[in-house]
Each structure stands twice: as structure tokens, then as C-alpha cells.
Amino acid sequence: MGTFMENAKEDLWPSNLAEEPSDRSPLQILREQAERLGEKTSNVVEAVVAAEPHLDGSTLDIQFSLVAPALGGYEYVLLRARQPVVDLYPVRLEFEGNSWTANEEDGLKQYLANFFNSARTRKIISNLVAQSRSA
Numbered sequence: 212m213g214t215f216m217e218n219a220k221e222d223l224w225p226s227n228l229a230e231e232p233s234d235r236s237p238l239q240i241l242r243e244q245a246e247r248l249g250e251k252t253s254n255v256v257e258a259v260v261a262a263e264p265h266l267d268g269s270t271l272d273i274q275f276s277l278v279a280p281a282l283g284g285y286e287y288v289l290l291r292a293r294q295p296v297v298d299l300y301p302v303r304l305e306f307e308g309n310s311w312t313a314n315e316e317d318g319l320k321q322y323l324a325n326f327f328n329s330a331r332t333r334k335i336i337s338n339l340v341a342q343s344r345s346a
């Protein structure tokens with residue numbers, strides 16, 4: 212019995228428990244891109260990323276919104292994403308009724324690069340910039 216009590220405070224957890232995963236989370240990537248948008252538009256149009264647990268408790272809902280401060284804080288949801296809470300991927304992305312799935316960080320970055328460079332996304336942002344500058 213003495214041996215059990217002596218070992219009761221022994222640390223059985225691995226030493227690298229808080230080690231960063233090799234892939235960055237979709238939430239982290241989207242927040243980084245939100246910062247970049249503000250830099251590119253001199254904060255005329257900004258992006259805000261919000262996340263909250265989904266009702267099922269197993270996934271995280273992420274919303275990437277454009278904000279135009281000069282237009283009274285007008286907000287436009289550009290992109291929605293859903294990822295597992297305990298796993299980083301796959302992440303499901305939604306825009307104007309279309310959805311895509313990325314299974315790892317590289318796939319997500321490739322999708323986002325294409326999405327941010329698409330004619331529709333560029334038009335939405337340029338229209339918000341133009342309206343903000345004339346406000």
C-alpha cells in the first residue's frame with residue numbers, strides 16, 4: 212500500500228502534450244487572412260473571424276465576415292466553415308450555397324487562394340471599398 216501512495220503523484224502524461232500539430236487550424240489560417248485583408252485595403256474593408264461550438268458539440272462553426280467601418284460597420288458574411296473540434300480537418304467551407312471540403316492545411320490554403328482571387332470575391336471587396344470611400 213505504501214508503494215501505491217508514493218506513486219500516486221507520479222506524472223504519467225507525455226512531456227510533449229502541448230506540442231503544436233504539424234497542420235495549422237482552419238481558424239488560425241482564416242484569422243491570419245483577415246489581418247492581411249485589412250492591410251491590403253488600408254482598413255477601408257476589414258475582416259472579422261468569429262468561432263463558436265456548433266449545437267452538436269463536436270464541431271466548430273467559423274464565420275469570415277467583411278466589415279466596412281465607413282458604412283456604419285456594415286458586415287457581409289463572405290465565408291462559413293465547419294471543422295471538428297478535436298481534429299483540425301476536414302474542414303467544410305461554404306459560400307453562396309456552394310460547399311467544398313479541405314482535408315489538410317495545404318488543401319485549405321489552395322482553396323482559399325482560389326476563393327480570395329475569384330472574380331466574385333474581388334467584386335464584393337472592391338464594391339465595399341468604393342462605397343466606403345464615397346461615404
